[in-house]
Amino acid sequence: MILFLAGTSDARELAITIKEAGYPLLATVVTENAALELRKNGLNVHTGRLNQEEIGNFIEQYGVTMVVDASHPFAEEASKNAMAGAREKGVLYLRYERDRQDYEHKHLQAADTYEDAAEKAGELGGVIMLTTGSKTLQIFTEKLLHQTNVTLIARMLPRKDNMEKCEQLGFPQKNIVAIQGPFTKDFNKALFQQFKVDVMITKESGKQGAVDEKVEAALEMGIQVVMIKRPKIVYENQYSNFEDILQHISREWRGVLA
Known part of the structure; x- marks a missing residue:
């Protein structure tokens, strides 16, 4: 059995590809919406975050012989728990993990952390659009929400x-854009124009995460972009394409069956 951490749309495609190749697979996702997409394709799915101990329990309970971690590039804790759980058992x-995208532009600056991104965006001021999700929203509201030269x-x-979190943080309802992607470049441009955006904050999630469309739209409009770098994690057996993952699984599977 393969325990598969599916954290992105392309990761879910990989899970389906592995299953269609004939390997038994149990997928784990954070949200029920992501689980529904996988169940439609006949996969067994567990919904909810797993800590190291829980991953170890899953390995024992389901006779897991390998863990495939395809969690989001910024899901640092999930990857650390998966590595530690696999190593322990x-x-x-x-x-x-998706390939990194290299950007160089006069209107783009990199940030090492969420706090660093908030500082850089705050120095630029104006209308700042945050496209980094709700998990770290508090960092940005604390630093930017009440800054006099900023509209967040x-x-x-x-x-x-997400809406409950916004309410708890005192985030104005008129400044919330609650919408499901992915979005085209033209859609991003229309959204930036609608809100008269001066600065866009994003994460270096990779091409498959529709980051290109956001960044290209913003830069073409002269909008300043603050991009948060990926966490620096040393992974074991890291690949960025499906074929290499499948080849490694095949080699390992032959060893398990031998």
């Missing part, structure tokens, strides 16, 4: 818990 760990707009998934 003596099973193979494989990491699938938050774009996030239209989920009840």
Whole structure:
């Protein structure tokens, strides 16, 4: 059995590809919406975050022989828990992660952390659109929401818990864009124009995460972009394409069956 952490749209495609190749697979996702997409394709799915101990329990309970970690590039804790859980139980760990995208532009600056991004955006001022999700929203509201030269707009998934978090943080309802992507470059441009955006904050999630469309739209409009760098994690057995992952699984599977 393969325990598969599916954190992105391309990760879910990989899970389906592995299943169609004939390997038994149990996928884990954070949201019920992501689970529904996988169940439609006949996959067994667990919904909810797993800590290291829970991953270890899953490995024992389901006879897992390898863990494929395809969680989001910014899901740092999920990857650390998966690596540690696999290592503790003596099973193979494989990491699938989207290739990084290199950007160089006079209107784009990199930030090492969310706090650093908030500082850089605050120095630029104006209308700032946040496209980094709700998980770190508090960092940006604390630093930017009441800054006199800033109007903060938050774009996030239209989920009840996200709206409740905005309410708890005192985020103005008129400044919330609750919408499900992915979005085209033209759609991003229309949204930036609608809110008269001066600065856009995003994460370096990779091409498959529709980051290109956001960044290209913003830069073409002369909007300043602050991009948060990926966490620096040393992964074991890291790959950025499906074929290499499948080849490694095949080699390992032959060893398991031998």
